[in-house]
Amino acid sequence: MNGIDLEFEEIQGNVLAGFNTNIEVFIGLTAEPGKTRENAEWLASLAPHVTTVADIRELRQAMKPAAIGGYGAQITWLNLGIASTLLGSIREDLFVRDEAFTRGFRKRAPTALGDRTDFKTWRVGGASSLDALLIVASNDEAAAAQRAAELISAAESAGFACTYRETARRIRDLEHFGFRDGVSQPLVRGCHAGGTVGPGYFVFGYERERGEDVYLPAIDPSNFLRNGSFMVFRRLSQDVEIFRSFCRAKAAELGATVPGLSGPHLEALLVGRWPSGALASVDIGSDPGPDPNENAFDFSDDPSGYACPYGAHIRKVNPRAGPKDVVDIPRILRRGIPFGPPFDQDPSAERGLAFVSFQTSIRDQLEFLTSGWMNSPSRPAAAAGHDLLVGRSTRPRLMKIRRPHGEIDVSDDGAQWIIPTGGGYLFTPSRSALSRLLEPVAEGVKWRAEKLIAISIDKVHETLAMLAPSRG
Amino acid sequence: MAIWFFDAPGYVKDFPDPTDWHDAMAAEARGIVRELVASVLRKDPDRVTNEDIIREAPTLGYVDPVSTPEPGGDTLAIAPWGAFPRAVRRSGPWTEFPPVEGDADGIHRAAEQLGDEDHRRGEFVDSKDDIIRLPVRHRQDEYMEWAARRDANGKLVKVIFVAEGYDYFSKLFEKDEKTVRDLYREFTGKSGIEADDLRAVNGVYRRFTDGSRQEVVAPGAFNPRNQLNIDPGIVHLSHRANSLSAEVNLAGVSAILRLKADGTTILDGIDSEELLCCCQGGNPNRNSDPLISAQAYTQVKSGYRYTLANPVGLYIASADHHRVMTNTGEELGPNWWTAVRGEGWDTGQSRVLRLELAPPPGSGLTLEDLEVDGVPVRFASQLADLLQIHLFVTRWKRTDGSLGPSVPCTGTCCRKDGAQHLLTTDGACAPGYSLAYPGLIDGPGATAVVAKVSRSQTLR
Numbered sequence: 001m002n003g004i005d006l007e008f009e010e011i012q013g014n015v016l017a018g019f020n021t022n023i024e025v026f027i028g029l030t031a032e033p034g035k036t037r038e039n040a041e042w043l044a045s046l047a048p049h050v051t052t053v054a055d056i057r058e059l060r061q062a063m064k065p066a067a068i069g070g071y072g073a074q075i076t077w078l079n080l081g082i083a084s085t086l087l088g089s090i091r092e093d094l095f096v097r098d099e100a101f102t103r104g105f106r107k108r109a110p111t112a113l114g115d116r117t118d119f120k121t122w123r124v125g126g127a128s129s130l131d132a133l134l135i136v137a138s139n140d141e142a143a144a145a146q147r148a149a150e151l152i153s154a155a156e157s158a159g160f161a162c163t164y165r166e167t168a169r170r171i172r173d174l175e176h177f178g179f180r181d182g183v184s185q186p187l188v189r190g191c192h193a194g195g196t197v198g199p200g201y202f203v204f205g206y207e208r209e210r211g212e213d214v215y216l217p218a219i220d221p222s223n224f225l226r227n228g229s230f231m232v233f234r235r236l237s238q239d240v241e242i243f244r245s246f247c248r249a250k251a252a253e254l255g256a257t258v259p260g261l262s263g264p265h266l267e268a269l270l271v272g273r274w275p276s277g278a279l280a281s282v283d284i285g286s287d288p289g290p291d292p293n294e295n296a297f298d299f300s301d302d303p304s305g306y307a308c309p310y311g312a313h314i315r316k317v318n319p320r321a322g323p324k325d326v327v328d329i330p331r332i333l334r335r336g337i338p339f340g341p342p343f344d345q346d347p348s349a350e351r352g353l354a355f356v357s358f359q360t361s362i363r364d365q366l367e368f369l370t371s372g373w374m375n376s377p378s379r380p381a382a383a384a385g386h387d388l389l390v391g392r393s394t395r396p397r398l399m400k401i402r403r404p405h406g407e408i409d410v411s412d413d414g415a416q417w418i419i420p421t422g423g424g425y426l427f428t429p430s431r432s433a434l435s436r437l438l439e440p441v442a443e444g445v446k447w448r449a450e451k452l453i454a455i456s457i458d459k460v461h462e463t464l465a466m467l468a469p470s471r472g
Numbered sequence: 473m474a475i476w477f478f479d480a481p482g483y484v485k486d487f488p489d490p491t492d493w494h495d496a497m498a499a500e501a502r503g504i505v506r507e508l509v510a511s512v513l514r515k516d517p518d519r520v521t522n523e524d525i526i527r528e529a530p531t532l533g534y535v536d537p538v539s540t541p542e543p544g545g546d547t548l549a550i551a552p553w554g555a556f557p558r559a560v561r562r563s564g565p566w567t568e569f570p571p572v573e574g575d576a577d578g579i580h581r582a583a584e585q586l587g588d589e590d591h592r593r594g595e596f597v598d599s600k601d602d603i604i605r606l607p608v609r610h611r612q613d614e615y616m617e618w619a620a621r622r623d624a625n626g627k628l629v630k631v632i633f634v635a636e637g638y639d640y641f642s643k644l645f646e647k648d649e650k651t652v653r654d655l656y657r658e659f660t661g662k663s664g665i666e667a668d669d670l671r672a673v674n675g676v677y678r679r680f681t682d683g684s685r686q687e688v689v690a691p692g693a694f695n696p697r698n699q700l701n702i703d704p705g706i707v708h709l710s711h712r713a714n715s716l717s718a719e720v721n722l723a724g725v726s727a728i729l730r731l732k733a734d735g736t737t738i739l740d741g742i743d744s745e746e747l748l749c750c751c752q753g754g755n756p757n758r759n760s761d762p763l764i765s766a767q768a769y770t771q772v773k774s775g776y777r778y779t780l781a782n783p784v785g786l787y788i789a790s791a792d793h794h795r796v797m798t799n800t801g802e803e804l805g806p807n808w809w810t811a812v813r814g815e816g817w818d819t820g821q822s823r824v825l826r827l828e829l830a831p832p833p834g835s836g837l838t839l840e841d842l843e844v845d846g847v848p849v850r851f852a853s854q855l856a857d858l859l860q861i862h863l864f865v866t867r868w869k870r871t872d873g874s875l876g877p878s879v880p881c882t883g884t885c886c887r888k889d890g891a892q893h894l895l896t897t898d899g900a901c902a903p904g905y906s907l908a909y910p911g912l913i914d915g916p917g918a919t920a921v922v923a924k925v926s927r928s929q930t931l932r
Contacts, residue, residue: 097565097577103846111795112845211906213890217565217577300740303770323551323767325860326759327558327744364561367845371795372554378790381551382862383820393794394803 004190004199004206006053010227010430011203013056014079014335015358016191019137021063021077021170024337025148026233026354027134027155028124028164028424031086035159040090040437042158043082043132047435051077051137053191065139076147079135080434081231081426086131093441095219096427100362101230105130105425112367113234114375114392115420122422124235128163130424133233135356141167164422166235168339168354176238176338176351177267180277184295184318186331201365202333202358204228215360222439227430229358232332232366234423236390237352240343243267243417250410257408258401260285266410269401270389272312281307282401298322304402311385311399316373323381326372330365332357352421362425388412392420476537481640481716481785482814482825486655492647497784500717501536504724508532511728511879533772533876534727535779535868545866547781549821550767552789552860553759555616555633556853557583562757562892574850583611583853584620586702590712591678591688598674599691606676606697608710614760615714615786615861619706620852621830627838630830631852632659635786635861636708636813637716638696645670645694652694659707659826660700670698713755716784719863722753722761723780726768729878733914737878739773749885749896750912756885756894760861771867775875781864787814788824789862796844796858798837807832822862829855884912 006016013019031039056063056077063075084102087094100108105125109115119126134151138144144167152162175181187195188202200208200215205226208215218225247270248263255261264287268280274287277294299315299322302308308315315322318329335358340351359365373380374391377398385400386393388410401408429437478497480486487493509528510517529540560583569578586607588596596604609617621630645652649667656665672695676688689695701707709715730738730750738750744762747769748754754761771778797803808831811817814824831837842849849855870876885894886901887908894908899915901907 095571097571099576099847100845102576107846110801110846111797111843114794209892211887211889212892219571298740300770303767303774321740321743323770325551325553325763327762328562363845371792371845375794376792378552378820379792379860382549382789395793 006190006199006203006206007227007430008053008057008191010432011053012079012229012428012430013051013053013077014135014137014356015053015202015229015231015333015428016188016199017053017056017060018333018335019051019056019077019079019135021137022065022139023137023141023144023170024168024354025136025144026124026164026166026168026339027136027148027152027162028128028130029132029134029155029160030128030163031131032159032161036086036089038159039086039131042154042160043080044435044437046078046080047431047437049078050080050431050434052431063139074140074143075138076143077137078147078151079137079231079428081133081233081424081428083129083131083133083424083426085129087427090437091222091224091441093221094224096225097217097219098230098362100367101425101427105232105423108367108425109420109423112363112371113420114371114394115234115423116392116394117420119422122235122420123166124164124233124422125424126422128161130164130233130422130426132160133231133424133426141169166339166354168337171338171342174275174338175336175353176240176340176343177243177271178275179267179271179273180275181336181338181353182334183273183277184314185333188333197331201331201360202229204360208360217361222436222441224429224433224436225427226433228433229428230360230362231426231428232355232357232359232362232423233426234355235339235352235421236355237350237419237421239417239419240351241347242415246412246415246417250413254401254408254410258282258403269309269312270399272308272314279308280312282309282403283307305381305384305400306402306404309385309399309401310381310383311387313374313387313389316380316384316387316391317369319373319380325380330359330368332359332365332369352419355423358428383407385409386412390418392418476541476782478538479783481636481783482787482823483783484813484825486644486648486651488648488651493643496643497720498536498538500720501538501779504534504720504727505529505532505536505539508534508724508728512877528877531874531876532727533729533777534724535777535866537779537782537866542777542868545868547864547866549789549862549864551763552862553614553763554857555614555788555859555861556857557611557613558759559613559757559893560611572850574848574854580851580853580857583856584609584851585611587611592680594678594680596688596697597677597679597685598672599677600674601679602674604676606695606699608697608702608712610711612856613711613713613755613758615709615719616788616856616859617706617709617711617714618852618856619704623838627840628849628852629838630828631839631855632706632812633788633827633829633856633859634706634708634825635788636825637714637719637786638701638708638710639715639717641708642694642696656700656707660704662700662704665700669700670694672698716786718754719764719786720780720784722764723768723778723865725751725753725882726765727772727778729772729875730769731878731880732911733881734911738881745885745894746909746912749883749894749909750881752882752896756896757892764863768865771865772875775870775873776867777870777876778865778867781866783823784863785814785823785825786861786863787822788817788827789822789860790818790820791860792858796842796855799841799843799848804842805832823864827859881912884909 136148186197189195198208199206247266251261251263251266268274276290278291298320335356374387386397388399397412399410478494564577564579566578566582569581587610590610618633653667672689675691677685744766745756748756748762810828811824813826816822844854885908886905
């Protein structure tokens with residue numbers, strides 16, 4: 001297909017196919033000191049049980065609930081990720097050259113993601129490190145719960161402590177603010193019909209652009225990364241009441257300058273789409289309903305951001321053919337799912353999004369989208385304003401609604417409707433790489449991270465001296 | 473009608489007679505219009521008459537604001553582009569630079585490496601054919617370059633970012649050597665610098681591998697590649713493509729609708745790299761040139777005529793403040809940043825040409841006490857990665873509803889096998905390269921007289 005033969009029986013299914021089940025149980029594991037061998041043995045033993053793309057393709061229909069033609073009940077799927085510290089202590093021959101992954105989520109989050117809540121308060125990956133993450137997926141909650149319990153029990157016998165467990169439930173493809181989520185996903189060449197985005201952006205071992213050499217940010221003599229992917233997990237709590245009341249009040253406040261602006265209309269402008277998925281515009285005040293061509297736009301007819309604001313979330317993370325500050329728009333595969341009950345069922349309960357993305361460069365893809373664009377007031381377009389929906393900033397946040405006669409600032413007035421509550425950066429190995437986790441490492445290729453990273457300033461100076469050509 | 477006057481970039485006051493700079497820029501604008509008129513009329517630019525210009529200039533997307541001033545107009549900054557070189561990032565990880573703290577994939581050392589790959593393969597010689605070594609910051613090609621200052625212990629204590637085209641200094645040197653000398657003394661800390669130290673006494677030529685030669689600097693003129701700008705540097709940009717004339721050229725060739733080989737007008741469905749390959753206005757492997765061109769072209773498609781706003785320049789637009797903190801978790805206050813030349817830092821309308829980042833006096837800190845994205849700072853380019861560059865245009869909405877004339881693509885691009893690197897071409901590709909956009913032109917030699925401003929006549 002398209003000249004690319006992806007090894008679907010190797011690649012974990014949540015990466016390219018997505019689970020898209022109604023239930024996903026997230027299990028966070030923390031390695032106990034001195035138990036690396038037991039950890040590795042158990043993780044390797046899961047190789048036959050992780051769900052691959054091929055498995056999902058075979059079982060997708062069967063996974064569906066009986067009511068819509070499937071067998072659903074007994075099937076569970078498994079996705080597994082391992083964080084850098086644990087992976088590095090097991091595979092001494094592997095040195096990953098992605099500082100986001102090697103430094104880890106907790107270190108990067110305050111700057112690269114803007115998550116500056118006290119990590120000790122995080123639900124996951126804070127006080128206890130997130131060394132491995134399991135996602136158990138099913139359309140049957142009891143089956144998922146039982147499988148999760150079995151895995152946790154086995155993990156605890158293998159030197160792990162279960163420090164996070166959460167059941168996430170899909171709400172008719174909506175996130176908690178009421179908008180359809182996952183409307184626009186990159187279609188991967190060699191995997192999805194009509195795919196145009198190179199698989200190498202999401203899975204190691206393949207080209208990113210046509211004809212380009214394989215991207216491999218690692219010293220990896222045992223080819224461990226092949227068919228794997230970096231997973232980003234970010235737990236984002238959502239305060240629906242604050243979001244809606246803010247939009248209602250702000251719309252009323254701006255009514256004089258944007259006649260007819262309502263709370264739901266402002267919500268849509270912050271998102272860039274209406275709850276139905278239709279593209280939002282300043283000039284259209286109500287949801288036009290589902291659009292069968294909901295992704296057939298590129299902002300080339302709205303270069304000034306008069307219709308859909310530059311700061312609208314969907315425009316921030318994918319400016320398409322509109323103004324932008326880099327030629328290459330980073331793409332990620334998003335596999336998030338809501339946690340917590342719908343707002344209408346229990347307004348006081350905690351809820352949010354278990355954000356999951358897959359990519360081959362955390363720095364250049366997810367972090368760039370987050371830090372470079374969502375959290376920036378001036379990118380990707382000039383004077384874009386912030387992404388008020390999800391963007392983070394310690395400075396006052398403003399989104400601009402641009403009208404031909406001038407700009408209208410929409411300040412968040414300090415309101416916070418997204419609260420970061422932890423996460424992790426992990427590597428999702430292929431099935432065979434997972435099975436080879438304990439394969440002996442040749443002495444000559446042991447890298448040990450500290451040998452490479454903990455170099456002295458003298459070494460930096462030696463390097464700098466090498467950079468300058470000799471004079472004369 | 474208001475008289476248009478070109479101020480020096482960033483409103484700096486270097487020229488004893490500001491008219492000298494105005495005249496240079498006015499000549500650039502006239503040259504652009506002449507080239508565009510030539511392309512519309514399919515004429516050799518030397519054969520374009522004044523009558524041709526009077527008749528055709530008002531139809532063009534590019535406005536010569538001195539010769540044909542327009543009333544009103546609105547001035548806006550185009551979307552900024554990332555100052556860290558796109559080609560360097562895209563080529564990572566760099567196997568020749570093993571992982572070290574602050575630079576796991578080698579991109580930061582690669583960006584700071586000196587060399588002369590900004591010119592076609594060959595070597596520099598003088599008029600006597602003696603080889604001269606003139607390495608510059610040859611990978612910092614997004615219209616911003618930087619230099620590090622370290623203390624006696626080798627700690628990084630200051631980074632200086634510059635966005636001033638070297639051709640501005642060449643012009644200034646022509647008129648006032650002493651001011652250039654003084655700027656060099658100020659920005660290098662070397663009080664003994666004389667004008668002759670900045671001069672290419674015997675000229676600079678590029679001798680290519682086939683033995684042919686091309687003049688780079690005329691004998692006796694200002695040498696933009698002089699090594700005082702590199703070490704201790706930095707005074708102005710050094711990369712061959714980081715010039716004001718390149719900016720003007722790019723704005724010019726982007727100001728006219730383009731036709732593909734099949735005669736269809738390029739309006740939508742073309743990405744910024746392909747558009748740049750069509751108009752041949754710069755290097756498609758950067759962030760800057762394709763994005764500048766695409767945004768300028770968008771003005772044309774949207775029914776505007778434009779010119780580069782006064783004062784014409786490339787400016788350090790903004791910084792990702794949120795990505796950098798001290799290692800104790802504090803954000804940098806505004807007293808860490810100093811705009812040394814230019815004005816308006818951190819206002820969204822920045823016209824800053826020279827920017828310094830250093831710990832506030834008395835803080836007891838160095839830049840190595842900072843972390844960018846959680847990674848300790850060891851290299852100046854980690855901090856360069858925080859910055860963006862932009863420029864301003866002034867535009868006027870056409871009143872007749874037209875979009876102006878259209879001309880064929882000037883060329884296309886070849887793509888290096890196994891990589892994404894593009895080379896502009898008139899249709900022929902060298903071994904190891906394949907045609908990237910075959911639909912833009914008919915084939916080699918198909919583009920005789922079209923809009924391509926080959927070289928500035930006034931800024932060198």
